[in-house]
Amino acid sequence: MHLVIIGGSDAGIAAALRARELSKDVRITVLLADDYPNYSICGLPYLIGGQTPDASKLAHRTTFPAVDMRLRHRVTAIDPAGKSVSIERPGGTTELQYDRLIVATGAHPVRPDIPGADLPGAFVLHTIDDGLAVLDAVRRHRAGKAVIVGAGYIGIEMAEALQQRGMHVTLLSRSDEVMPGVFSEIGAMIRERLTTEGVEVVTQAGVERIEQGMVVEQRLVVFTTDGRRRPADLVILATGVRPATDLARDAGIALGEGGAIAVSDTMATSHPDIFAAGDCAVTRHRLHGKPTWISLGTIAHKQGRVAGENAIGGSRTFHGIVGTQSLKLYDLVIARTGLSDTEAREEGYEPLTVEIGAWDHKSYYPGATQIGVWITGDVKTGRLLGVQMVGRAGAEVSKRLDIVAAGLFHGIGVDALNDLDLSYTPPLSSPWDPIQRAAQDWSHAAARSG
Amino acid sequence: MHLVIIGGSDAGIAAALRARELSKDVRITVLLADDYPNYSICGLPYLIGGQTPDASKLAHRTTFPAVDMRLRHRVTAIDPAGKSVSIERPGGTTELQYDRLIVATGAHPVRPDIPGADLPGAFVLHTIDDGLAVLDAVRRHRAGKAVIVGAGYIGIEMAEALQQRGMHVTLLSRSDEVMPGVFSEIGAMIRERLTTEGVEVVTQAGVERIEQGMVVEQRLVVFTTDGRRRPADLVILATGVRPATDLARDAGIALGEGGAIAVSDTMATSHPDIFAAGDCAVTRHRLHGKPTWISLGTIAHKQGRVAGENAIGGSRTFHGIVGTQSLKLYDLVIARTGLSDTEAREEGYEPLTVEIGAWDHKSYYPGATQIGVWITGDVKTGRLLGVQMVGRAGAEVSKRLDIVAAGLFHGIGVDALNDLDLSYTPPLSSPWDPIQRAAQDWSHAAARSG
Incomplete structure (x- = not known):
């Protein structure tokens, strides 16, 4: 065969x-x-950001x-x-x-259907060759300006990467907030974090066209729907695949x-x-x-x-997904699984989302940090629909989220999160894990709303 | 009511x-x-170790x-x-x-049934008052000698705590290794880590009696089954509850x-x-x-x-446990869930355990550390029986273990770990999480053994 x-x-x-x-x-x-x-x-963002200097790695x-x-x-x-x-x-x-x-x-990466999207200096980022080409451009424009079109995962990761390389970065989001796949409160935290690091974040900004600059031969100009002209040594088109x-x-x-x-x-x-x-x-x-x-x-x-x-003759089944994704941005970790409130409503659920803040571990032990947990369940059935989480690197946010992903995979109710026998030692968690605390608050809120 | x-x-x-x-x-x-x-x-170990100076916290x-x-x-x-x-x-x-x-x-803590177990200076550790009494003794004997009887979770945590306080610590284990609840390879890693920090670890050492010292009024002498006499300013009896x-x-x-x-x-x-x-x-x-x-x-x-x-009239069910526990020792994290090989055999399973080492995240991103994963499944049925894990703090070991705990709770097979839709971004994990890599190796080994 x-x-x-x-x-x-x-x-x-x-x-x-x-x-x-x-x-x-x-x-x-x-x-x-x-x-x-x-x-x-x-x-690729780490090749370009410098954390991974050798592409072969x-x-x-x-x-x-x-x-x-x-x-x-x-x-x-x-x-x-x-x-x-x-x-x-x-x-x-x-x-x-x-x-x-x-x-x-x-x-394939999608190059937006606008004039100038294929000019030299306007890059998509999907293959290793794409990455090497961007890296080359970054090296030529160390203190230059970069405009990133699209504020999803790749756009956000690239904003950090180019900022880390010393570039002046503008991140353009067509939406009201960055990272459309998460709750807008989380998007706002991402935006604030980028802004703190010196990245200019512009929301509700589409791109009309990209032109070759007149004055400096190599420079591009990005015309945005807010009427601004943004010069750029480098444009990253992170508008999806x-x-x-x-x-x-x-x-x-x-x-x-x-x-x-x-x-x-x-x-x-x-x-x-x-x-x-x-x-x-x-x-x-x-x-x-x-x-x-x-x-x-x-x-x-x-x-x-x-x-x-x-x-080759087997009979294995692919069991599908629950929509789990994670992102590290500086020392922030953002992770989501399941359906957001909006997605759940589209699927006919009656979603209720409850947000809590909780320490990643017992606050009496040094180094505790706050985790934000957004938990969504179906008010009609109590079914767990999704969780989004934000916290610091080191707070075990991404794998904590995966506990929920494992539960979602088995179609559990929100309340059933409380039954899970999860690990606890004061330096690492609490007797009720933050996801269980969130589940308890959700059940309480659902009972009141029902 | x-x-x-x-x-x-x-x-x-x-x-x-x-x-x-x-x-x-x-x-x-x-x-x-x-x-x-x-x-x-x-x-209590953190009150005594100094990480939590204020008991009221x-x-x-x-x-x-x-x-x-x-x-x-x-x-x-x-x-x-x-x-x-x-x-x-x-x-x-x-x-x-x-x-x-x-x-x-x-x-209640168990005071071992040996002469001298209730002498002043020999402490059990279970209540806040116990903790405050030990803390007081530690403060009086900052550079003194401590003997800890029992090398389970509490004994090990207390060894770190007292070493951190500057005491000369001897940890006595009756067994061949410390931490009887985990695989002996993990116990050996714990013992080596304690030894590196200056804790004297003695295995196969029972305690015959404790006596008041003759020369120094306040000092105790611990007589162990290996024929040694160990002077101690402070004895912790961590022999269970x-x-x-x-x-x-x-x-x-x-x-x-x-x-x-x-x-x-x-x-x-x-x-x-x-x-x-x-x-x-x-x-x-x-x-x-x-x-x-x-x-x-x-x-x-x-x-x-x-x-x-x-x-008060409800009808909720307690759904039982799967045996999840975790321990932080210096920068090591040890976690276990499910049955060990030995426990599984006692319950009539035909356990097979496979050990792997894997990076906590993609090694091309800085700071990757190795996680050891021991996965146990039933060869007859493929059922997942347990996982034990060791890694560094920051490698999300304890909550990664909890993903397995969530799976165990639902009675899944080892192979089904591969179906879980877990989060991945290069700084935090791999496309196959280490627990999935372990599951794949287990299935391969089980197929060869079957």
Whole structure:
């Protein structure tokens, strides 16, 4: 059996490794468009910010025993009838037959549809080559001005990175607040933190166009919807990604939510013998059961592992997501899981959100810091819908959030958080963990509101 | 309705607060033997170690609105037929009628049955008064010698505390290793860490007797089973606790596992209208379903909350424990949940334990440290049985362990840990959390062994 995998990032490599782990006999070929197998693109902000000076360290792993890794092999077409793929590679083109195919083509960054978005000096950030290009520009403009378009995870991480490099950074958010995926109070804390560090944050600011500057040849000018002109040595377009599905679509493979490849829970596509995984594929949200699309390394790894197992004859199920994400910004940690209030309402729930502040550990032991917990549950059923959390690095915020994620995965009620037998020692927590304190306050509030 | 609660520590106060929260009408009286309502006795090592200089800060809370807190009211008898309790208080004795009673009498420290165990200078450590007495002795013997008998959680925490105070500390363990509740490799790491800090750790050392020293009046001499005589200005007897159930037993209330009060899942005792909660009561281990007895604040809070609700007419269930505990020792964090290999075997499981080392976050981001994960599962069924973890403070070890505790609570298989949608950002974790990496290695090892 010959298993061919298109894509050598998280999903593709996870698939290859799982197939290799389960079978000694299957022949495995991974086709990569670039030179960087299994690189952590989530690490690009740290390459650019300087915390990770050596780009080669971004590789999750560097050896792939008994996997045929073909770099600079760009697939140009899939022929499902002939069970082959067409490839452009250095020196020409070729074809490769497969018995089973896994499409793990990932996502493309979205360049906004505005004049000047493709000028030199305006960068998207998705591949290692993108990152190296930005790094090069940063080095040329150490004390210069950077404008970041888009204030989601990447935009915020890049604001810290470029500020750390000594640049004058402006972060533009189209919304009323930064980080649209979290409660606006949390967004405000992020904005304030960035502002404290010297980043100029502008909300309700769309970009109309980008022009080449007249005076200084290399400088760009960003025209924003608030009527301002912002000169920039460097523009980062962090306006999201879309699934890279041209190949799949051209091969007649069915697409689904968000234009991503439609897959079953076994990661099978509409075509026999073709699986898909990672950013190019649809996923399923456990809290509403519906297909959704989201670009995250954790999902790519999980889907890839399932696809790798099933492509060689296994029958594993991908169990879906609950929407867990985290962000570190300076010494702040922000994490969320589940549905926000707004998302929950859209899904027909009757959400109630309660916010508490609690010490990460007993305040009589030195170093205690406050954690903010926003907990959302369905008033009708008591079901736990989501939690968002903010605290200091060192306060175990991200893994504390994951306790909730584990509960959400099992569909528990808010009140059931109190039943969990969680660890406690005064330097690290409290007898009731902050998430349990929040659950208690929620139940109390829900009883009053009901 | 008059709810009387005997005991004002974790369980008693949790019960009072919950009853108060649910009902405005019930009259609530809490009878405390001492002066310290709702104090965190888990904090005693930090009072003595100096991290918490002010004992009053150990109070979890200091106000108890609409709860009648009676300090120095020691209950001497319960009369279930007459629904009253007899009380010794400053100035005399009295009786108090109840409609519902919650026994939350906690635990007593065990003074080992050896000659000299009650000499002045030989301390147990369980109440705030105990802690203050030890603190006083520590202040009188700053550069003196301390011998700690017993190398469980309290003994180990006290070794750090007294070493931090400048004392020469000897920690005696009867077992082959310190901290019998964890894998011996973890015990060895704890022992090495203590040794590095200058604590003398002696294993396989029981105590035969303690004598008053001849030369220096105030000094004790500890005679150990290895034939050594160890002079000590201060001896800490950290040899465990037993449930404080004399009152209950004398009232004819049925006792159970470990001599603790037998309770149903609603915290009801064998007597109508009498509930029990906390260290004096039996608990249930979810991994074998059997009654067990364990003294922990987290359990006391949970049981107290359930007892408080049910005593006033509610019908809440205490859902049992999975055996979660954590310890901070200098900058090491040790945490465990579930059953150890040995415990699992005793319960009829066929346990397999796999150990891995993994970075707490992506090693390309500064500050990554190694976490050791020991994962135990049942080879026959694939069921997750337990995890033990060791890492540095700041590596989110204790709350990472709690993700497993949440999974264990739901009875998941080892492999199902991989399905959990956990948070990832390079400065805080990896796309597969270390607990998931451990689960993958376990499944691989189990497949090979099967």
